[in-house]
Amino acid sequence: MLKAEKIESGYGQSKVLFGLDLEIPDKTVVSLIGRNGMGKTTTVRTIMGMLPLRAGTIRLGDEVVNGYRPHRIARLGCGLVPEGRHVFGSLSVYENLYATSRNDTQGPWTLEAVYELFPRLFERRTQSARTLSGGEQQMLAIGRALLTNPRLLILDEATEGLAPVIRQEIWACLNRLKREGQTILLIDKNLKEMHQLVDRHHIIEKGRIVWNGSSDELMAQPDLVNQYLGV
Numbered sequence: 001m002l003k004a005e006k007i008e009s010g011y012g013q014s015k016v017l018f019g020l021d022l023e024i025p026d027k028t029v030v031s032l033i034g035r036n037g038m039g040k041t042t043t044v045r046t047i048m049g050m051l052p053l054r055a056g057t058i059r060l061g062d063e064v065v066n067g068y069r070p071h072r073i074a075r076l077g078c079g080l081v082p083e084g085r086h087v088f089g090s091l092s093v094y095e096n097l098y099a100t101s102r103n104d105t106q107g108p109w110t111l112e113a114v115y116e117l118f119p120r121l122f123e124r125r126t127q128s129a130r131t132l133s134g135g136e137q138q139m140l141a142i143g144r145a146l147l148t149n150p151r152l153l154i155l156d157e158a159t160e161g162l163a164p165v166i167r168q169e170i171w172a173c174l175n176r177l178k179r180e181g182q183t184i185l186l187i188d189k190n191l192k193e194m195h196q197l198v199d200r201h202h203i204i205e206k207g208r209i210v211w212n213g214s215s216d217e218l219m220a221q222p223d224l225v226n227q228y229l230g231v
């Protein structure tokens, strides 16, 4: 599905990614984990074409997408749930969803399907997005991304700052998406909840992947978790 090879990028004079490799096979859930400031969001921005790729190659399927603008990456099937959610506060839930739904995509995700996934969004469909709780805004951001029927769904900090009960709803949603074969790139810090969900973890340290392996392999190495995740 997605293959990034030796990618480099950064901001102005400062380089953040130093030859990062990441492969996301079809119908798998892949994580990117690491301490704050190691380059997770920068990786996502680079994949989405929001930051220029300075070196390396990104392939989506068979297509090299180096230099593609974000809208083109989105049209090729990458749906992003950004850190901080970025819903349109002055628009209603329905308007947020409608504004990003497209009629040129094929797949299971319709407005009705999103409302079925998150009944709270249906209940609050006329409410302006700024009045939603953080968890409801995250549901809206996920619903908005799903409406593009993405081949690859990317979540940057899937459950950060959310109340525990809402977190469980998000994990349940992600587990359901996995069962349905959705390919996912997941950034989060909750290793316990990620255990069942993630097929392959990738630890990022100073802009490079320093380890990758299964959830069981990760849990079997507490030193690794201590060293790179600081928990």
Ligand SMILES: Nc1ncnc2c1ncn2[C@@H]1O[C@H](COP(=O)(O)OP(=O)(O)OP(=O)(O)O)[C@@H](O)[C@H]1O
Binding pocket: 011, 014, 016, 034, 035, 036, 037, 038, 039, 040, 041, 042, 043
């Ligand atoms: N817009 C920006 N301009 C300049 N430097 C930035 C910008 N955004 C991030 N950085 C720097 O790039 C580095 C990597 O940041 P990034 O946001 O990718 O990390 P992260 O792993 O996602 O961490 P976090 O969990 O804190 O978001 C950090 O040193 C950060 O200060």
